[in-house]
Amino acid sequence: MIETTQNAVDVQGVVKTFGRLRALDGITLSVRRGEIYGLLGPNGSGKTTLIRAIVGLLRPDSGTVTVLGRPMPELAVLSRIGYMTQAAALYPDLSVEENVRFFAAIYGAGRVDEVLRFVNLYDRRQSIVSTLSGGMRTRASMACALVHQPELLLLDEPTVGVDPQLRAQLWNRFQQMAANGTTIIVSSHVMDEAERTQRLGLILFGKLLAEGSADDLRRRAGVDRLEDAFLKLAAQSPRPGGDET
Amino acid sequence: MSPRRVRAITTRILSQFRHDRRTLALLFVAPLLILTLLDLLLRGGSSQPAVGVVNLDGGPLGSTIAARLLSSTLVSASATDRATAEKELHDGSLTAYILLPADFTDRALSQHELRPEIHLEGSQPGLSQQVLQAVSQATLAAIAALPIQGAPPRFNPMVSYLYGGPNLDTLDYLGAALIGLVVFFLVFVVTCVSFLRERTQGTLERLMATPLRRTEIVLGYMIGFTVLALIQSAEVLLFSLYVLKLYNAGNVWLIFLVAILMAIAAVNLGIFVSMFARTEFQAVQFIPLVIVPQFLLSGILVPVSSEPGWMQAISRVLPLTYAVDGLRSVMIRGADLSWPALQRDTGVVFGFCVLMVVLASLTLRRRVA
Numbered sequence: 001m002i003e004t005t006q007n008a009v010d011v012q013g014v015v016k017t018f019g020r021l022r023a024l025d026g027i028t029l030s031v032r033r034g035e036i037y038g039l040l041g042p043n044g045s046g047k048t049t050l051i052r053a054i055v056g057l058l059r060p061d062s063g064t065v066t067v068l069g070r071p072m073p074e075l076a077v078l079s080r081i082g083y084m085t086q087a088a089a090l091y092p093d094l095s096v097e098e099n100v101r102f103f104a105a106i107y108g109a110g111r112v113d114e115v116l117r118f119v120n121l122y123d124r125r126q127s128i129v130s131t132l133s134g135g136m137r138t139r140a141s142m143a144c145a146l147v148h149q150p151e152l153l154l155l156d157e158p159t160v161g162v163d164p165q166l167r168a169q170l171w172n173r174f175q176q177m178a179a180n181g182t183t184i185i186v187s188s189h190v191m192d193e194a195e196r197t198q199r200l201g202l203i204l205f206g207k208l209l210a211e212g213s214a215d216d217l218r219r220r221a222g223v224d225r226l227e228d229a230f231l232k233l234a235a236q237s238p239r240p241g242g243d244e245t
Numbered sequence: 246m247s248p249r250r251v252r253a254i255t256t257r258i259l260s261q262f263r264h265d266r267r268t269l270a271l272l273f274v275a276p277l278l279i280l281t282l283l284d285l286l287l288r289g290g291s292s293q294p295a296v297g298v299v300n301l302d303g304g305p306l307g308s309t310i311a312a313r314l315l316s317s318t319l320v321s322a323s324a325t326d327r328a329t330a331e332k333e334l335h336d337g338s339l340t341a342y343i344l345l346p347a348d349f350t351d352r353a354l355s356q357h358e359l360r361p362e363i364h365l366e367g368s369q370p371g372l373s374q375q376v377l378q379a380v381s382q383a384t385l386a387a388i389a390a391l392p393i394q395g396a397p398p399r400f401n402p403m404v405s406y407l408y409g410g411p412n413l414d415t416l417d418y419l420g421a422a423l424i425g426l427v428v429f430f431l432v433f434v435v436t437c438v439s440f441l442r443e444r445t446q447g448t449l450e451r452l453m454a455t456p457l458r459r460t461e462i463v464l465g466y467m468i469g470f471t472v473l474a475l476i477q478s479a480e481v482l483l484f485s486l487y488v489l490k491l492y493n494a495g496n497v498w499l500i501f502l503v504a505i506l507m508a509i510a511a512v513n514l515g516i517f518v519s520m521f522a523r524t525e526f527q528a529v530q531f532i533p534l535v536i537v538p539q540f541l542l543s544g545i546l547v548p549v550s551s552e553p554g555w556m557q558a559i560s561r562v563l564p565l566t567y568a569v570d571g572l573r574s575v576m577i578r579g580a581d582l583s584w585p586a587l588q589r590d591t592g593v594v595f596g597f598c599v600l601m602v603v604l605a606s607l608t609l610r611r612r613v614a
Contacts, residue, residue, distance in 0.1 A: 055454045056454075057450065076456065078454060078455055078456045079456040081454065083451065085450055085451055086447075087447050089446060089447030089448045089450060090446070091446070091448060092446065103455070106452075106455050106456070107455065144451070
């Protein structure tokens with residue numbers, strides 16, 4: 001099926017509350033096809049909730065989410081999405097290859113060896129996941145998210161706890177994939193990572209504070225560093241009432 | 246050794262429990278609940294087996310024994326006729342009937358032999374013993390009250406068993422039920438914890454973001470664990486029949502069928518229940534809540550018919566009650582699927598399986614949506 005829309009993701013006025021907490025407070029944003037879009041914000045700002053709403057894991061109280069031209073949640077679209085959760089969600093008693101083969105079987109994909117090579121785990125494919133280092137687990141988790149060649153890849157803080165060398169390697173892979181047409185949405189609270197995205201959405205208290213390239217945001221805040229830009233833009237935003245942190 | 250450090254650990258443990266109300270409730274409420282259930286089961290119910298008394302004796306001895314039996318505290322006896330008694334023995338409403346033949350008094354006087362007929366249903370060794378004891382007591386008391394000269398007549402009852410036999414022992418009786426319980430319990434715990442791990446390790450979230458349908462997850466789990474349960478049931482069954490040499494009068498495949506239905510029910514109950522636990526620790530706490538009451542109330546130890554009335558009502562909604570009854574019907578009574586009782590038992594267990602599959606799928610949806 002070919003959709004004509006330019007955007008891979010359209011989020012329109014999405015609100016999601018958990019009890020008294022307004023986790024998403026009317027967020028509207030669009031991600032173009034083939035773009036690397038960064039969601040930048042502190043812990044608890046609503047990045048994961050937004051990603052879960054995009055994947056259809058939670059239903060917004062109001063607002064709409066459209067992914068690859070289809071309103072979410074829709075099961076058929078999920079075969080075109082790759083989702084890597086914050087913690088490397090894998091079966092610890094299985095080998096790397098068994099984990100990847102399991103997800104390949106679910107998606108009906110067959111590129112197991114190829115994807116294992118892509119994340120540099122082909123030589124360790126027989127290793128049981130529970131014996132792997134944190135970095136290797138992250139790569140194994142990524143292999144599971146990539147095995148079906150998704151058109152849209154959602155990465156929730158993929159480089160938390162990953163050493164700088166591996167982080168650089170992973171970002172090379174993301175850029176390689178984006179160059180091949182994959183849309184990537186990646187959440188982070190690490191500023192130097194945010195620099196590598198094409199566009200950034202600054203998220204705080206479930207709201208989109210500002211959007212644009214890293215350069216745009218620095219210019220708008222009139223500062224040299226992205227971190228300062230984020231702090232300045234955050235300070236201008238009214239803090240909502242309630243007991244959120 | 247530093248008392249300060251030991252105290253720090255002790256205080257921390259107590260603080261953790263203070264925040265986990267569910268564990269606290271379990272620690273302090275569950276033992277009282279279990280002990281109360283045991284008290285009601287063992288003391289509260291009427292453990293008197295229902296017995297029919299058919300007195301055909303024209304002499305005085307028959308009516309004296311019949312009167313003693315009717316007032317016995319060991320059994321709950323009522324006078325009846327042979328045809329009704331035979332029918333009620335077959336449909337399970339009587340544990341036994343005592344027939345005092347027409348020549349009972351004559352034989353006692355001429356041959357010095359007391360020969361009542363004791364027809365036992367036989368599937369519950371404990372109740373059979375109680376009936377034998379009641380008849381023996383009533384007979385001896387009746388003779389003592391009669392002016393018989395010389396040596397008292399010999400008590401030589403003619404005992405027949407509808408099912409089982411005099412060699413049926415307690416393990417034969419419990420074993421049939423325990424096959425069901427062992428499979429149900431182990432499969433439930435393993436599935437519950439596995440499914441919970443799927444949630445705690447984050448893979449369930451990941452699965453939900455794939456094109457997998459909820460029912461596919463539940464069915465996949467069900468089939469996977471059923472394969473394990475099949476092997477386990479076969480092992481338990483072969484061990485029980487050929488190593489422990491449990492009494493079996495029925496078709497082995499029928500025993501297997503009931504055990505497997507129970508396993509499937511346990512898999513889905515495990516998935517369903519795991520939705521209400523956040524940690525493996527909490528999942529294990531469901532054992533005293535889900536398994537122990539079923540163990541006590543399903544008729545494994547004490548027949549459901551001898552429980553207090555309101556407890557019987559609870560027993561009748563527990564799936565294990567029907568599995569236990571089904572397994573005993575097959576193994577001790579030699580029932581097959583043409584027996585209405587076995588049709589009911591397998592039907593209820595099957596219905597429970599279907600209900601659990603539906604509930605497991607629904608809660609999965611609710612939990613993630």
